[in-house]
Amino acid sequence: MSRLGVGVIGVGSIAEMHLGAYAANPDVHLVGVFDVNHERSAQKAETFGVTRVHPTLDSLLADPEIDAVSICTWNDSHAEIATAALDAGKHVLVEKPLSRTAGETEALVEAVERSGRHLEVGFVRRFGANAKVLKSFVDSGLLGDVYHARATNIRRLGNPGGWFADHKRSGGGPLIDIGVHVLDLCWYFMGTPRAVTVSAVTHARLGNRANVTSLSRYKVADYDPTRSDVEDFAAAFIRFDNGASLTLETSYSLHALEDRLEVAVFGERGGAELEPQLRIATEMHDTVLNVGPQIDHLSFDFAEGFANEIAHFVALCLGEAEQVAPVSHGTEIMRMLDGIYESARAGHEIRLS
Ligand SMILES: NC(=O)c1ccc[n+]([C@@H]2O[C@H](COP(=O)([O-])OP(=O)(O)OC[C@H]3O[C@@H](n4cnc5c(N)ncnc54)[C@H](O)[C@@H]3O)[C@@H](O)[C@H]2O)c1
Structure with missing residues (x-):
């Protein structure tokens, strides 16, 4: 794998830290974004030079150029989207908290095990x-x-x-x-x-x-x-x-x-x-x-923390680092x-x- 193809799901406030850090990382190709607010995804794609604005979650997860995703949606969809992304063969960085309740993480834990992909929780601090x-x-x-x-x-x-x-x-x-x-x-x-x-x-x-x-x-x-x-x-x-x-x-x-x-x-x-x-x-x-x-x-420091977190996630996906927040x-x-x-x-x- 040369550069890591990345997609970002949910592109509100904190996604800007993810998008900015990916855009500045020479090992990353920012391939696609998806947000239920389509106007927002189009605007963020333009700002951060993202190649594709996906119309649905399924279309982003089916994109063969995307190897890994950041999930920056509201807490109610973290576990469900992370499970779907792992099952689609993507590595996952999911914003904190991992879910709304511990019960919501059960299917996700199984998905991590069966997919063999990495999941990092966004404990950026x-x-x-x-x-x-x-x-x-x-x-x-x-x-x-x-x-x-x-x-x-x-x-x-x-x-x-x-x-x-x-x-x-x-x-x-x-x-x-x-x-x-x-x-x-x-x-x-x-x-x-x-x-x-x-x-x-x-x-x-x-x-x-x-x-x-x-x-x-x-x-x-x-x-x-x-x-x-x-x-x-x-x-x-x-x-x-x-x-x-x-x-x-x-x-x-x-x-x-x-x-x-x-x-x-x-x-x-x-x-x-x-x-x-x-x-x-x-x-x-x-x-x-x-x-x-x-x-x-x-x-x-927010900028430093997110740059380090994203650099670590990219290195993890490329097989060059160990997990920090499994x-x-x-x-x-x-x-x-x-x-x-x-x-x-x-x-x-x-x-x-
Ligand atoms: N690590 C940190 O320091 C930090 C700081 C702030 C927020 N966060 C976390 O980041 C996440 C997002 O927070 P935010 O402040 O960016 O919120 P936000 O409302 O600014 O952005 C969330 C975006 O996700 C989109 N969205 C919601 N549900 C979706 C779904 N099912 N599919 C696709 N898009 C969806 C919304 O339309 C919105 O654009 C939260 O889980 C929050 O806890 C982390």
Whole structure:
């Protein structure tokens, strides 16, 4: 195979990061796009120099020049489209979250096994320079056994409206949309242990807050400020099979004094904060040290993260890299998210099956 033929399915906001990174990659031929909004696909194809605008999903998946696809649709179609793409012989990069529920991933897991194709979950924050540095420190044992993590992604006024606030299409609110990033990062640095119990709450008290003008910075392609039937805050405590624990707080709307992003892990020999910026705490010669690595972006940089994620996916499809975010990671994260919503509904701690 000379260049990897790529198709992009769903070409709204985040697809622009995928299209831009593919267009800049010399190992890629951007062959086709498909979106249920045909005007949008034609416009994005022109902007990014894509060869074909496919009229249907089936026509894109039948395109013999397409070896791999990015799926950037709403959450309600991730699992179904990924399954169809694998069965059509394509490699798949599917945006986070993998699906709306863990149950939706069952057919997909089987499709990965029978197709022999690669599926990567778009946990893009694993590909930030700060995350790559911290992962190498963790893997080398600098933090020792990591036994607790703190994951926070708080927006004071951050309900994007549109499909994000429509449970049917999103599967949930800030937990499944932005909480998933920080939950995944902590779990990744903890060594992906299996979750055993969850105690959680969700609140839907403040809604879309469409009357607050600064909300406009979160506008999406089909922004509709009038509705929200998802939670606006979630908090959870998770225990893992290796004795480790994790606390999570995330919101679209909260009367907090400021937005807050925090990813912190604590081990027997050291600790680290990945966000708001990478800093590592350790001990040497009876001294406690805070170490700040010298890299361009100490916090997550979108352009760099997506360029790295797409470069890795292309290398994986060309047989030049190992998987970083396999389907098993996507399904385990969905299992935790399901557990959080279930515990919140039940009003007590639950044991995950
Ligand atoms: N990795 C990240 O940091 C990040 C950031 C934002 C969004 N996302 C994820 O990306 C996905 C898309 O989010 P967005 O902000 O780009 O939304 P968006 O609404 O801007 O774009 C989604 C596009 O998909 C199209 N679409 C929806 N269902 C479709 C289907 N079944 N077939 C074909 N096209 C379909 C819509 O018409 C729209 O153009 C979501 O799953 C979201 O969670 C990830």
